[in-house]
Amino acid sequence: MSTEVTVELQQLAHAQGLPLPAYQTAEAAGLDLMAAVPEDEPMTLAPGQYALVPTGLAIALPPGHEAQVRPRSGLAAKHGVTVLNSPGTVDADYRGEIKVILINHGAASFVIKRGERIAQMVIAPVVQAALVPVTILSPTDRGAGGFGSTGR
Numbered sequence: 001m002s003t004e005v006t007v008e009l010q011q012l013a014h015a016q017g018l019p020l021p022a023y024q025t026a027e028a029a030g031l032d033l034m035a036a037v038p039e040d041e042p043m044t045l046a047p048g049q050y051a052l053v054p055t056g057l058a059i060a061l062p063p064g065h066e067a068q069v070r071p072r073s074g075l076a077a078k079h080g081v082t083v084l085n086s087p088g089t090v091d092a093d094y095r096g097e098i099k100v101i102l103i104n105h106g107a108a109s110f111v112i113k114r115g116e117r118i119a120q121m122v123i124a125p126v127v128q129a130a131l132v133p134v135t136i137l138s139p140t141d142r143g144a145g146g147f148g149s150t151g152r
């Protein structure tokens with residue numbers, strides 16, 4: 001079973017009437033985020049275009065956690081629509097509206113209607129680093145090899 005943390009959720013005025021995000025299945029990792037665009041003003045992404053899409057939601061995460069804004073595979077597979085900065089990072093101390101930067105890599109225009117599930121949000125623990133400046137790093141077998149150094 002997955003672990004559970006309590007996250008305060010604020011539905012902003014322009015999201016009133018939309019359902020709150022919910023896990024779609026028992027072990028789902030992500031909460032679907034909905035577009036809080038006006039009912040009479042859907043947003044259209046022309047091919048190659050990107051935009052900041054409002055969700056009408058703000059959250060207060062417990063310290064030591066983040067929310068990752070990730071694409072929905074269905075939108076990517078069917079329409080070429082994805083999250084431009086994926087995974088977007090929502091910091092635990094952010095109290096503003098969560099927004100999704102959607103980009104249309106598809107060949108056709110993509111219309112985002114109010115309530116459309118545009119991305120998903122995964123809550124995850126965060127480890128902060130205590131950085132220790134050194135002149136020489138501890139050695140390993142790999143060393144500086146990378147980018148295909150172990151062969152194909």
Ligand SMILES: O=c1ccn([C@H]2C[C@H](O)[C@@H](COP(=O)(O)OP(=O)(O)OP(=O)(O)O)O2)c(=O)[nH]1
Pocket residue numbers: 069085087088089090091092094097098099100101
């Ligand atoms: O997809 C995203 C990514 C970020 N944010 C919000 C929450 C996050 O805490 C804040 C800052 O995000 P980030 O650190 O990625 O952006 P930045 O360009 O570094 O801005 P800042 O200087 O405000 O940190 O913006 C979103 O709503 N959606």
Ligand SMILES: [Mg+2]
Pocket residue numbers: none
């Ligand atoms: Mg930042």
